[in-house]
Amino acid sequence: MNITIVAGARPNFMKIAPIIEAILEKNKEGFNINYRLVHTGQHYDKNLSGTFFEELNIPLPDANLDVKSGTQAEQTAAIMIGFENELKQNPSDLVMVVGDVTSTMACTIVAKKAHIKVAHVEAGIRSGDMRMPEEINRIVTDSLTDYFFTTTSLANANLIKLGVSKSKLFFVGNVMIDTLLKNTNRLQKPALWDDLNLSEKQYMVMTLHRPSNVDEELQLKTLITQIVSLGKDYPVIFPVHPRTKKLLNSLNLEFKNLHYVTPLGYLKFNYLVKYAKAVITDSGGITEETTVMNVPCITLRENTERPETCDIGTNILVGSDSEKIKNAFKILLTDNWKQGEVPELWDGNAAKRIVNHLTSI
Missing domain, CATH: 3.40.50.2000 (Glycogen Phosphorylase B;)
Structure with missing residues (x-):
């Protein structure tokens, strides 16, 4: 064959x-x-x-x-x-x-x-x-x-x-979880961990790449500003997708606790995810990984093709609704996030x- x-x-x-x-x-x-x-x-x-x-x-x-x-x-x-x-x-x-x-x-x-x-x-x-x-x-x-x-x-x-x-x-x-489980013990601490003086569960990871979030200046600016503000003093690590980088260059969004970094390889990125307080994302695949690693995940989408990550996993959908985002951070920062389970197979x-x-x- x-x-x-x-x-x-x-x-x-x-x-x-x-x-x-x-x-x-x-x-x-x-x-x-x-x-x-x-x-x-x-x-x-x-x-x-x-x-x-x-x-x-x-x-x-x-x-x-x-x-x-x-x-x-x-x-x-x-x-x-x-x-x-x-x-x-x-x-x-x-x-x-x-x-x-x-x-x-x-x-x-x-x-x-x-x-x-x-x-x-x-x-x-x-x-x-x-x-x-x-x-x-x-x-x-x-x-x-x-x-x-x-x-x-x-x-x-x-x-x-x-x-x-x-x-x-x-x-x-x-199969993506096959890869995650096989490489869990191979995850690599990125240099930015020490550069930014990060510690376990004391920072957040953010990824944005969907056109609905990153192609319109006001939408992107509003989302980032609210997330960074609600994150209090937690550093927010933002690996910037090529699609997003162009727009960010024109927005001049600078916050003390927001750290733009270049895209990371698989082993380094998932090291950050594993030890994060939470992940804020609009990715589908990352919601699967956070569910398996039992990391709180806030998804900036109105819907998901992976409902199991919400139904039994650690993910919640907030879209771009400021009240839903605010409520998610309230639950997160009071350590009342739901306990997830791993889907069948x-x-x-x-x-x-x-x-x-x-x-x-």
């Missing part, structure tokens, strides 16, 4: 790492699974992509489409052109896509038009918010997918409602289940 695995952005690398490891282990058992790793180049900042191959011991990609930045349409088109050439030169029995980034959708379309089966890892999750590019990517990808590997039973239910046959559904757990073995299913398929 020849499998082409696609990765394009930061979350993808965390998801493919355990899958590749599981494939290599399966080959040791006598199974013949060949994989080819294609990096679309959708994320081009070294700390958002390059370092993940080193830190997570992922073999270097067999091909890099080197797409880089652009509008949604420009990126999608460039990925499709590059991936079509890739498949012509390197035929595949199965294309595996992960997550919900532009690369996921674009490569799925190309594969299906080339009459190649598609497996989608993290299939079936939905936010219900069509303003999110990721939601469109999920819907398009799942409308074409042949084999659906899901993180929760709710994702299965979402797909069954759409008419997907149960025989194509595989509830396997969360988020146990570090999702990738093994995926590869076991692939061999039976």
